[in-house]
Amino acid sequence: MSLRRADSLGGRAAIVGIGATEFSKDSGRSELKLAVEAVQSALDDAGLTPADVDGLVTFTMDTTPEITLAQAAGIGELSFFSRIHYGGGAACATVQQAVLAVASGIAEVVVCYRAFNERSGRRFGSGVQKREPSAEGAALGWNLPFGLLTPASWVAMAAQRYLHTYGLTPDAFGHVAVTGRRHASRNPAAYFHGRPITLADHAASRWIVEPLRLLDCCQETDGGQAIVVTSAERARDLPRPPALITAAAQGAGRAQEQMTSFYRDDLTGLPEMGVVARQLWRTAALAPSDIDTAILYDHFTPFVLMQLEEFGFCGPGEGADFVAADALPLNTHGGQLGEAYLHGMNGIAEAVRQIRGTSVNQTPDAANVLVTAGTGVPTSGLILSRSYG
Template identity: 40%
Template sequence: MTNSRYDIAIVGIGQTRFTKWGGITDKSQFQLACEAIITAANDAGLNPEEIDGFTSFSNDANEANLMQVALGIPVMRFTGMVWGGGGGGSSASIALAVAALRSGQAHTVVAYRGLCQGQTRRFGKANSARAHNNFTAPFGLLAPGQMLALMVRRHMHLYGTKPEHLAEIALSGRANANRNPNAVMYGRELDEQTYFASRMIADPLRLYDCCLESDGACAVVLTTLERALDLRQKPVRVLAAAQGSGPGWGSGPLGSQNMPDADYATSNSVAVAKALYEEASMGPEDIDVAQVYDHFSGMVIMALEDYGFCPRGSGGDFVGDGNIRWGTGSLPINTAGGNLSEAYIHGMTHVLEGVRQLRGQSTSQVEGAETCLVTGGLGVSPTSGLILAAA
């Protein structure tokens, strides 16, 4: 249905400065979230008072009811939070916004994430109060890097994935960040020798295979396409948005490690990928650029397989052949630098970069890009994804 409430678009994006964990001391996490939302509204040409819905994920502490007061919003019609920690719900927060807009529960929704761990709590830190942590802590699995390293090692064992394939994820992302002045790693080049000389964090994951830990905030404003056409920016359509999990994952590697063996060395994205492609009436061959959640390099390889860009087990070779490189590859990914080199705001940076690509505003612009896949956190439950398109 053209120009109806069923066609939803992203009309504004906003972010704060990004720093290393603990680097922002002059503003609170709540202030950062407000700043990102105001910037996103201004980007759209909207007054923040016109926002009437809020969505977030990962137990975001920046509560919508307080945000309403801080931003001077007269009426709040919808709020929604996605279950789970980390970035699994990043794209799902957009899905909640889409659902609210399509159902008429809200007219203008902002999805946001504020993260300033130096001021609050450390995500990923072992916590015995969470029951599932008690299944993994006795085995020395105290942090996500250790937990997901097991899945990466399994993939290497089954399919012959090589350390050089992991390196390609880190190196290509860093090259993209070096073109992005807003990236934490802007101006800090990385070569293969430096990558392999870095310390092992959790075998087979080296230092540069692990995401940054960052302070900052991001926000995305959505409304109907009919309204979007009258706003400041070129709208970006949300063709598909999905969240979910395969059978038996529970908390996945962050808890029981009890996923089905057939799905163990995957990103838990097969069901979400199928739902996205069906909703968008397209397939992986129709995707021009992708922003793939890169908390750990090896998970990107599994996601490329799960989303159908290459057969199961061949993701390492797909990456090793240069397919993800900007300028030369068939599927450029993480064109702003990703979690590994731009900033780690639990995946919301990936959504913003997807929008920039389809507006033609990226610092690593893919020529002629009309569609973009965005994934939420990988190897977790629930996970989520988006397919975006130029309007």
């Protein structure tokens, strides 16, 4: 008798509820309150109640513990709770954890959540603050003394090498920024609703860390987002069309660090996303041509181009031309550049809307949607589908 392979989990669980707070720069309430609001909204969307929930998954960076959230949201007994590390790289992996719990019978209804006051509270973009001694802190000690203190400075190293290798200028990144803001301008939930930009606006924005301009960097947001996962069988009896989880993967590359993997042989790609891509294509039995919409983690524009290349949508160095040609609907909610920076969880929600047919920038007949999590760090990805098999 052979053991069931992990890659046979596809289609056994589905996302049945999504919910979020408003996206702002000053929420005026605690991160716990944001989390509770998002979870309640997601459960309402799913046609479920707190009493139905028996599993919770969040990020190690989240300040709202699973048990505290359960108490505040009126959730009863829990049979499963888990956390994923590495910042935005955790987003899709929270759903993967939920799938594993549901498919194995450990839990029946699992809520994945993320809530923070990232603009009015702790601002990740402000750089490394005081850290207690740790292995992670020691690793950062190789870079911090030389002024590499912020995520933008870490990404700029790889971005500069990418431009040099392929003979490009920083204008190559502008297509990603313009695309995200175009979609955000039509999205009432987006912070930049009604405010599109042009390539000229991108080129005129101030330098943050060369070759990154202001419009290459995602915004900072206060807010919360929650995702409800249950079995495909139970999903059929719920009010919303399910977004079946066709594939889910995590990935870390060789010589992987947290956004400072500068000792690799090549800085022009994202090997950790390549690990995810290979798993997703194999386990879903799909190819780039089968994807109708891509929701790619866009904390910084260069890494969107590299993701397109890692997934095989285009060749190395061809990402900018691919985006400029509108060859694939990309970040139809506006992304983290245009809608909100929720560590990628709002991207998963947009993928669900695409499958349901309710996105404000709907791709006609979207059947398969790719979603990715944070880049430059150990990461994760999903393929959501209308049907499976």
